[in-house]
Amino acid sequence: MLEIKNLHVAIEDKKILNGLTLTVNDGEVAAIMGPNGSGKSTLSYVIAGKPDYDILDGEILLNGVNVLDMEAHERAAAGLFLAFQYPLEIPGVTTMTFLKSAMNAQRKSRGEDELPVAEFMKRVKAASDRLGIAQDMLRRGLNVGFSGGEKKRMEILQMALLEPQFCILDETDSGLDIDALKIVSEGVNVLRDSKRSFLVITHYQRLLNYFVPDTVHVMAHGQVVKTGGKELALELEASGYADYKTLAA
Amino acid sequence: MSAVTIIRSKTEQAILALFAKHKDQLQGQGSFGSQRAKAFASFEQTGLPHRRIEAWHYTDLRSLLREAPPLAAKPASHVVQRAAEKNWSTDQIDATRLMLVNGFYDESISSFTMPQGVKVTDVYKALSDPSSKNFHDHIGQATQSSDPLIELNTAFMNGGVVIEIASGTKLDKPLELRCLVEGIDPVSMHARILVIAGDDTEFTLIESHQGPDALSYQVNNVVELFLGNNAHVHHVRLNQSGNYAVDLSTLAAVVGAETSFNTFHMVNKPGIARHQVFVKMQGEGAHLSVNGVNMLNGTQHADTTLAIDHAAPACTSRELFKTILDAQATGVFQGKIMVKQIAQKTDGKMMSQAVLLSDDAKMNNKPELEIFADDVVCGHGATCGALDEDLLFYLMARGLPKAEAEALMLAAFAGEAIETVENEDLRAILEAVVGDWLGQRAHHVE
Numbered sequence: 001m002l003e004i005k006n007l008h009v010a011i012e013d014k015k016i017l018n019g020l021t022l023t024v025n026d027g028e029v030a031a032i033m034g035p036n037g038s039g040k041s042t043l044s045y046v047i048a049g050k051p052d053y054d055i056l057d058g059e060i061l062l063n064g065v066n067v068l069d070m071e072a073h074e075r076a077a078a079g080l081f082l083a084f085q086y087p088l089e090i091p092g093v094t095t096m097t098f099l100k101s102a103m104n105a106q107r108k109s110r111g112e113d114e115l116p117v118a119e120f121m122k123r124v125k126a127a128s129d130r131l132g133i134a135q136d137m138l139r140r141g142l143n144v145g146f147s148g149g150e151k152k153r154m155e156i157l158q159m160a161l162l163e164p165q166f167c168i169l170d171e172t173d174s175g176l177d178i179d180a181l182k183i184v185s186e187g188v189n190v191l192r193d194s195k196r197s198f199l200v201i202t203h204y205q206r207l208l209n210y211f212v213p214d215t216v217h218v219m220a221h222g223q224v225v226k227t228g229g230k231e232l233a234l235e236l237e238a239s240g241y242a243d244y245k246t247l248a249a
Numbered sequence: 250m251s252a253v254t255i256i257r258s259k260t261e262q263a264i265l266a267l268f269a270k271h272k273d274q275l276q277g278q279g280s281f282g283s284q285r286a287k288a289f290a291s292f293e294q295t296g297l298p299h300r301r302i303e304a305w306h307y308t309d310l311r312s313l314l315r316e317a318p319p320l321a322a323k324p325a326s327h328v329v330q331r332a333a334e335k336n337w338s339t340d341q342i343d344a345t346r347l348m349l350v351n352g353f354y355d356e357s358i359s360s361f362t363m364p365q366g367v368k369v370t371d372v373y374k375a376l377s378d379p380s381s382k383n384f385h386d387h388i389g390q391a392t393q394s395s396d397p398l399i400e401l402n403t404a405f406m407n408g409g410v411v412i413e414i415a416s417g418t419k420l421d422k423p424l425e426l427r428c429l430v431e432g433i434d435p436v437s438m439h440a441r442i443l444v445i446a447g448d449d450t451e452f453t454l455i456e457s458h459q460g461p462d463a464l465s466y467q468v469n470n471v472v473e474l475f476l477g478n479n480a481h482v483h484h485v486r487l488n489q490s491g492n493y494a495v496d497l498s499t500l501a502a503v504v505g506a507e508t509s510f511n512t513f514h515m516v517n518k519p520g521i522a523r524h525q526v527f528v529k530m531q532g533e534g535a536h537l538s539v540n541g542v543n544m545l546n547g548t549q550h551a552d553t554t555l556a557i558d559h560a561a562p563a564c565t566s567r568e569l570f571k572t573i574l575d576a577q578a579t580g581v582f583q584g585k586i587m588v589k590q591i592a593q594k595t596d597g598k599m600m601s602q603a604v605l606l607s608d609d610a611k612m613n614n615k616p617e618l619e620i621f622a623d624d625v626v627c628g629h630g631a632t633c634g635a636l637d638e639d640l641l642f643y644l645m646a647r648g649l650p651k652a653e654a655e656a657l658m659l660a661a662f663a664g665e666a667i668e669t670v671e672n673e674d675l676r677a678i679l680e681a682v683v684g685d686w687l688g689q690r691a692h693h694v695e
Contacts, residue, residue: 048646051638076648088643092661098647101657106648141661158647 001025002047002166002197007058009039009046009222016042018222019058024166024215027194031208031233032201034219035241040201041085043219044170047199048082049075062166076102077109079165083155083172090142095154098142099124099161106162127160131187148175149184156187167191168199173207185210205237220244261296263317267437268404271320275407277376280385288403291395298397307581307613308523308552310397314495318467320405321351321436323373332431333358338487338682339457342674344425351430352438352470353408366418372409372441384411387443391473391501392527398499402439402471409441409470412454416447416477423453423672428470430460430491437467448477448505453672456486460494465520467495474502476510478532484512485675487682490519492547499525506532506561513670514541515679516551517686523552523581530557530564530592537566540669542679544686545578545610552581555599559592559622566596571666572603573659574610575690585617586627593622599629604636604662606655606690652691659687 002024009017016039024030034040046053047060049072060067067075090098104114115123128138131153143151152172159167169188173181188198188211200213208216208230216232217224218241225244226232257265268289275285297314298305324332332350347369348359354371363369375381392399412424426442444454460466468490476482490496496519504510516522526539543551557566572580582601603612614631636658644654663683670676 050642050646071651072642072645073648073650073654076646082646084643084646088637088640090640090644090658090661092664093657098644098657101649101653102644102647105650105653109648109650162647 001063002199003059003061005059005061007046007060008056009042010054010056011042011052016222017046020223022217022224024197024199026197028215029192029198029200029211029213031213031216032199032219033203033216033233033236035244038219039222040219041170044082044168044199044201047168048072048080073105074109076162076164077106080168081159081162081164081166082168083152083159083170085170085174087143087151087155089144091144093142094140095138095142096124099138099158102158103161123161127157130160130190131157132183133157149177149180152176152180152184153187156184160187160191165195166197166199168201170201171203172200173202173204181207182210205233208233218244255296257296258311260314260317261311264401265293267317267320271405275405276373279377280379281376284389285404288400292397292400292404295397304554304583307583307615308550313521313550314467316435316465318435318437318465320407321438323353323408324350324355324431328431329355329358332429335429335459337427337457337459338489338678339425339455342423342425342455342678344423344455345420346425346427347410347412349408349410349426349428349440351432351436352428352440352468354410364418364420364422366415367420367424368413368415370411370413372411373407375411376407381411383413383445384443387445387473387475388441391475391503391529392499394527396499396525396527398469398497398523398525399471399501402441402469402499405439406441407439409443411443411445414444414446414450414452417449418447418452419450420452423455425455425457428456428458428468430466430468430494432461433464435465435467437469440470442470442472444472444474446474446476446480446482449479450477451481453483453485453675455675456484457489458487458496459489460491462491463493464491465493465495466491467497469497471499471501474500474510476502476504476508478505478507480505480508482508482510483671484510485670485672485679486512486514486524487679488514488516488519488522488524489682490522492518492520494519495521497523499527501527503529503531504535504537507534508532509536509538511538511669511671512540513666513679514553515682516543516545517682519549519551521550523554525554527556528558530559530561530566533561533563535561535564537564538669539566539568540666541570542663542666542683543570543572543580544663544683545573545580546575546690548577550579550581553583554581555584557584557586557597559586559588559595559597562592563594564592564596566598568599569666569669570601571663572601572612573606573663574603574612575606577607577609579610580612582613582631583615583617584629585619586629588620588622588625588627590621593624595622595625595627597625597627601631602662603633604659605633606636656687656691660684
């Protein structure tokens, strides 16, 4: 369970989050929608531990433990995962090497042994097949020369292999055509279970047709200004964000 | 008219005294003596190069060289015995080995037999043997410039090795030249290595250097390479000299027509290093690739200086250098591509990239082009910066601790240059040296 309590965050003296409070229960898929500049991506970075932000007040508790005291890699080992809006390219590091380093680093910090190579290969093969990722892509530099859709699929592949407890999808649907959106959604759907929770950040309702949320939160001016069920997303699609832009001001 | 008084540093005075003391005992008195005297006279004129000499602006030897240790003597048998027992990073490579101890070739601990087509001569003997015609004909011929390091080497040279590779020889095993410094007192040494390779030769030459830590010894080696036509030559220099060592080295090569020459250079340990590469592309259609990785920590200073002379048409040259700097380390890259008027259809590209891991580390990049032909493609670039913070966060968000994430990025950074080395086993060794360096660094960071 993730609880965000009264979170105030600034970057370079500019206040982005203004007392945001949000709870996502085990097994819940929560969508966050909101206009540009409402602080959605900031929220995802702050949860994942990007160092550029000043945390002015508040707590982020993952199963009761405040993750704000942890570095990004400790949060990952504790079960947090952020699927990036713009996945980065790492020339010279093959996807395979990267996956292995990440999985073993997390296992090490949890006090587990390294994964045997055969088992690692088996898991990578199964997960990449499911996402339609060709094996030769795994031997290339991570995300180097990949299309937008391929990069997003790579994020979901990492999510599947790292088996996090809490997943944040930051505009995973942006830049995807309808086929890629279906593949990615299916990839995420199979990861849904009663223990794993998701925070899905999106501008559009489209993704939520394939990856159906339990709750929808509307963010504006760095706060959650409205919470509802999946039907709220449909309302927003029809009415737009105009009402919310003034609501919190 | 009064004579100009030259003010000499303490080190320069000591070098003068060394020459006065040794000049009559060095090998090759008769024929070679006058060459020595000429070289030393030239050095005497200029003294140690300093920051007001353009080529030495960033590596001011006059202030960096605090002393001039005595010349290394031919090693005694117990020193040679100890030398034979050393472990090397390249031990797993099946190679024909030539061993230099304190600048002197030692046959007794080198490979017992040389491959067919390979002839090895001890410079110590060749110096005073007029019948070593190839040595006397070639010495100093790979370089025309009056470089102070070459002049000093010529003046003090007393050992080294001549490797002659007959035309048509294709070696299936690499030749490895192991240069070891062994002892407990600081010494200086000026070995000369000549490689004379005929047409249609194919070989890999490894140069490995190591010496004791915490000993301020000085090396000033000069390697002259003469490559015939249509040859394929790979050269890897791995500099693991001791951490207090001053390691100065010059590689001067003359490249024949249609020949490809690939040289790679790695520095990770010596306190002060300068590696000069002077290449003359003298035959049409030759291909040159000069690459390297320098990894510097503490107060290390490492300089890579290239001068690529395109003196024939339709040659290509590629240079890629990667420098990783931590703590208060200083890096220098000076690369000059000269294209003579005759060298139409030249294709040259040079790139130097540096990563600074601390606020106090310093990198000096100086790429230069000098083009006298009108139908050429030449380019150079230099980058210098910190590790990408966003990339670091991406890796950490996947569970990699900061030191491990940095190591992965740096290994990839260095890897791009290592990829230019064709021999897979050598690549693995170079990657392992990078891995060790990064491991030690991570240890300090933690």
